[in-house]
Amino acid sequence: MLDYLFAHLDLVLERSVQHLQVTAIAVIVAVSIGVPLGIAVARWRRLEPFVLGTASLLYTIPSLALFAFLLPFLGLGEKPTIIALILYSQLAIVRNTMVGINGVDRAVVEAAHGMGMQRNQILTMVQLPLALPLIMAGIRTITVMGIGVATIAAFIGAGGLGVFIFQGISRLYPEMIIAGALPVALLALAADFALSLVERVVRPRGVGR
Amino acid sequence: MLKLLSEHLVLTFVAVGIAAAIALPMGIVITRVRRLNFIVVGAANLSQTVPSLAVLGLCIPFLGIGFVPSVVALVLRAMLPIVVNTYVGIEGLERSVVESARGMGMRDWQILSMVELPLALPVIMAGLRNATVMSISIATLAGLIGGGGLGELIFRGVAMVDYPMVLAGAIPTAALAIGADVLMGRIEFQLTPKGVRV
Numbered sequence: 001m002l003d004y005l006f007a008h009l010d011l012v013l014e015r016s017v018q019h020l021q022v023t024a025i026a027v028i029v030a031v032s033i034g035v036p037l038g039i040a041v042a043r044w045r046r047l048e049p050f051v052l053g054t055a056s057l058l059y060t061i062p063s064l065a066l067f068a069f070l071l072p073f074l075g076l077g078e079k080p081t082i083i084a085l086i087l088y089s090q091l092a093i094v095r096n097t098m099v100g101i102n103g104v105d106r107a108v109v110e111a112a113h114g115m116g117m118q119r120n121q122i123l124t125m126v127q128l129p130l131a132l133p134l135i136m137a138g139i140r141t142i143t144v145m146g147i148g149v150a151t152i153a154a155f156i157g158a159g160g161l162g163v164f165i166f167q168g169i170s171r172l173y174p175e176m177i178i179a180g181a182l183p184v185a186l187l188a189l190a191a192d193f194a195l196s197l198v199e200r201v202v203r204p205r206g207v208g209r
Numbered sequence: 210m211l212k213l214l215s216e217h218l219v220l221t222f223v224a225v226g227i228a229a230a231i232a233l234p235m236g237i238v239i240t241r242v243r244r245l246n247f248i249v250v251g252a253a254n255l256s257q258t259v260p261s262l263a264v265l266g267l268c269i270p271f272l273g274i275g276f277v278p279s280v281v282a283l284v285l286r287a288m289l290p291i292v293v294n295t296y297v298g299i300e301g302l303e304r305s306v307v308e309s310a311r312g313m314g315m316r317d318w319q320i321l322s323m324v325e326l327p328l329a330l331p332v333i334m335a336g337l338r339n340a341t342v343m344s345i346s347i348a349t350l351a352g353l354i355g356g357g358g359l360g361e362l363i364f365r366g367v368a369m370v371d372y373p374m375v376l377a378g379a380i381p382t383a384a385l386a387i388g389a390d391v392l393m394g395r396i397e398f399q400l401t402p403k404g405v406r407v
Binding site: 001062063065066068069072144152162165169172174177178180184185188189192 | 259262263265266267269274342346347349353367376378379380382383386387390
């Protein structure tokens with residue numbers, strides 16, 4: 001059953017690396033858009049319904065349909081995949097950043113204020129560090145999701161491990177399907193586990209649980 | 210297209226129905242037998258982490274292609290939100306409510322059916338909503354393995370570079386997912402007991 005996998009180990013490795021690359025690029029861009037957006041939403045509450053509403057609408061659209069909508073603008077390949085991943089990720093990142101910042105105890109913020117900290121100092125030195133575990137949890141969620149969605153993206157030419165699955169299905173070749181499905185499952189589980197460790201490390205000392 | 214739409218709906222409903230039939234009792238059981246909750250939630254999380262296309266792919270060598278493997282893959286996926294929400298919904302109730310029910314002389318199953326489940330219903334409903342929206346999304350993949358549904362149009366359209374065909378699959382799918390989300394959000398609100406509504 002694993003014959004094909006072992007016979008083509010170098011190709012499996014190559015596609016795994018490519019798979020991770022696409023996911024990683026999308027996660028990095030998504031975070032660099034989503035965290036500032038989350039900070040903005042936490043500060044200007046009026047933005048919340050609009051930003052979170054849009055993000056959750058995007059999140060609701062099935063990935064196959066979203067790829068289809070992006071197709072005429074971005075064509076096939078890695079680009080529409082990365083854009084789709086970024087769009088999907090906004091909900092988890094923006095919401096977790098906002099909840100993380102708003103969840104900081106009022107008393108802590110007031111104490112920082114009382115110590116003479118400016119608004120921006122409170123943000124960068126108090127609120128963001130305390131929100132970090134939650135933001136990290138969001139990054140973990142979108143990474144696992146990204147690995148999953150990137151698998152489907154093989155169908156619009158993004159490469160990666162999904163290629164094995166799609167080709168295996170159309171050729172009715174189960175061994176080939178496994179060569180894609182098994183590594184991608186392991187990849188997702190490994191990413192989830194690794195990021196759960198990071199999540200624990202970034203929790204400021206002295207903060208609960 | 211109507212045929213594909215109805216296939217899509219049937220696929221989703223069958224999957225969510227089976228998932229709920231398994232996951233609801235499971236969620237209730239793990240609130241009683243604490244030792245199980247680790248295993249059940251862990252297993253459900255595991256099934257969630259594995260990409261859906263991989264689940265689908267791994268089903269094929271055992272179940273072949275068509276309707277059955279599509280449903281199995283969907284059920285595996287849809288169970289997590291239902292189990293977790295049932296558990297959290299019941300576990301999150303204030304202890305004093307359950308205690309006072311017991312003080313009124315209610316038996317265990319009465320507490321469950323008359324106090325815990327009604328109060329946990331909105332949370333359970335949120336889990337079902339999540340499961341349904343997700344299933345609509347994953348059901349598009351069934352088009353790939355002959356399970357039918359609107360995904361078929363998207364896959365075929367892309368293969369034939371027939372963009373209108375792609376849209377004929379993509380627009381109804383997106384509308385279906387968003388529609389189900391909104392509709393079940395309403396139901397969720399209606400089910401929330403008046404005194405608990407925020």
